[in-house]
Amino acid sequence: MCGIVGLYLKNPALHDRLGEFFAPMLIEMTERGPDSAGIAIYREEPEVAAKVCAYSADTRIDWSAIARAMVDDLGIEVAVERNASHAVFRSPSPDADLRGWFERERPDLRIMSSGAALEIYKEVGLPATVLERFGIAGMQGSHAIGHTRMATESAVTTEGAHPFNTGDDLCLVHNGSLSNHNRLRDWLRRHAGLTFQTENDTEVAAAYLTWRLREGDSMETALEGALRDLDGFYTFAIGTRSGFSVLRDPIACKHAIMAETEDWVxxxxxxxxxxxxxxxENARIWEPKPATVYTWGST
Amino acid sequence: MATLDLAELDIRTVNRRLQGRTGDPNESAFEVLHPMGRHTLAAGINRPIDVTIRGHVGYYCAGMNQQARVTVEGNAGVGVAENIMSGEVRVQGYASQSAGATGHGGLVVIEGDASARCGISIKGVDIVVGGSVGAMSGFMAQFGTLVVLGDAGADLGDSIYEARLYVRGKVESLGADCIEKEMRDEHRQQLAELLERAGMDARPEEFRRYGSARQLYNFKVGNIGYY
Known part of the structure; x- marks a missing residue:
């Protein structure tokens, strides 16, 4: 099963209200995925060029100490803000490789997201509880995607919750299941040097897109490639720093509906x-066609 | 007319009332407000009443309908009028996938487009779509009629049995064992009657008929004595 939602605000005047519009959308998908929920929020912040959202199950973890170690090692400014089981590390240095630092120095911690605008929060539990825990309804931003999970292909854990982020500012949520994820994960590991944090099929789809974009594809071309290379059932919602995309497999048995006004998609x-x-009530409402790439913003 | 407001009542309360299990049994006309895309609305009705739903509905609206006339003033989600037995279900907007699936009788009218697998596995229902239908419509359709005033998506009538498909616009492709067939007087007459019942303005002469080549399924007429 699973439920996915995405909201892209075309009108910047609404950015302050992103979380307020988005939270009820995710709660409405509770019956489709009561196991866990995840939210990806894109927000540009003044004087922030690099962000990492990290997770630890240890409630006593000293995030400030980690930030200090990062400052010492990298010689850049880093600020940290705790949010429940997560912490967001922010730096004004555009070249700051925060993810690389975590992978090197703190492989025990889980990176939920990295990028300039993206923050990902996810937890096991009912969507309403997860939204409340992170204060999503009060967050501002340009776009958000979310997922409520009823697990099929891997365990119910915080790490196995969507969205998945495998490259800066790219994230993906998935309703469905992929059947060739094991072989493709192997291939991406060996031929494209990608790393994986879970055994989850969706992470493979996210990594596939990361690889295609890294090779110079536009999001549209990358998704056309996905139609050839991913085998299984899927409706994807994909976020990039300033764009939003939707793709359904050629059979389109996983449901999806879209609505668009002057202000939002x-x-x-x-x-x-x-x-x-x-x-x-005055939106254009339609069902995305099978094997057709839909994108908004720049991708 | 009785008004049932889903902003105040839950789906089961509304459906019980529509099914005549609560309330005055002589009430024969209902309007339902604030459906907000909720599922299984007006399912399982088996009495001759009129139901008007003011807004968009979720999945399986008016499923298993018998006798009732249900109108949706909006769009319908997956499986509207699934397994309809009799009566009429009309969607004034568009319908998602599997509209009228497995229906045995009655009439389903979609005034806008219907998505993929419209009329999948129908067993006697008549479906009229004012707009276009998505891929794999009429899949394994056994008996009944699917009329499409617009275009049909890929693989129309795949593995079809004895249902009749009439399409006015373009057909992207025909599915396995589905072929174009001659439009004879009996077909034009059937189509004219259906268009009139559906309130659609179109001329039967503009349509093409599609049906089974009878090469794929195993029920050969010559073998009837063996069954």
Missing amino acids: GMATEYRALARLPGV
Whole structure:
């Protein structure tokens, strides 16, 4: 099962209200995925050029000490902000390789996301609880995607929750299951040098896109490649720093519906998740076609 | 007309009332407000009432319908009028996948487009779509009719049995064992009647008919004595 939602605000005047619009969308998808929930929020912040969202199950972890170690090692400014089981590390240095530092120095910690604008929060539990824990409804930003999970291909853990982020500012949520993920993961590891944090099929799809984009593909071309190379059932919602995309497999048995107004584009597994968006009564509403790439913003 | 507001009532309360299990049994007309995309609305009705739903509905709206006339003033999610037995279900907007799936009788009218697998495995229902239908519509359709005023997506009528498919626009491709067939007087007459019942303005002469080549399924008429 699983439920996915995405909201891309075309009107910057609404950026302050992203979380307020987005949280009820995810809650509406609770019955489709009560195991865990995850939220990817894109927000540009003044004087922040690099961000990492990290997770630890240890409630006594000293995030400030980690930030100090990072400052000492990298010789850059780093600020840290704790948010429940997660912490966001922010730096004004555009070249700061925060993810690389974590992988080298603190492989015991889980990187949820890295990028300039992206922050990912995920936890086991009901969507309403997860949203509340991280204070998502109060967050501002340009776009967000979210996932409620009913697990099929791997265990119910915080790490196995979507969205998956495998390259800077790219993240992906998935409703469905991939059947060739093991072989493709192997291939991406050996031929493209990608690293994986889980055994999850969706992480492979995210890594595949990271690889294609790194090779110079546009998001549209990368997704056309995905149609050839990914085998299985899927509806994907994909976020990049300033863009939002949707793709369904050629059979399209995993549901999806979209709505668009002058102010926003919304995507969800079911219409009810869109039913409370402002102005939805006059939105253009349609079902994305099989094997067709939809994108907004620059990708 | 009785008004049932889903902003105040839950789906089961509304459905019980529509099914005549609660409330005045003589009530025959209902309007339902604030459906907000919720599922299984107006499912399982088996009495001659009129139901008007003011807004978009979720999955399996008016499923298993018998006798009732259900109108959705909006869009419908997956499986609208699934397994309809009789009566009429009308969607004024568009319908998601599998509209009218497995229906045995009655009439389903989609005024806008219907998505993939419209009329999958139908067993006698008549479906009229004012717009276009998505891929694999009429898949394994056994009996009944699918009329499409717009275009049909890929693999129309794949593995079809004895249902009739009429399409006015373009057909992207035909599925396995589905072929174009001659439009004879009986077909034009059937189509004219259906278009009239559906309230659609179109001329039967503009349509093409598709059906089974009868090469794929095993029920050869010549073998009837063996069954």
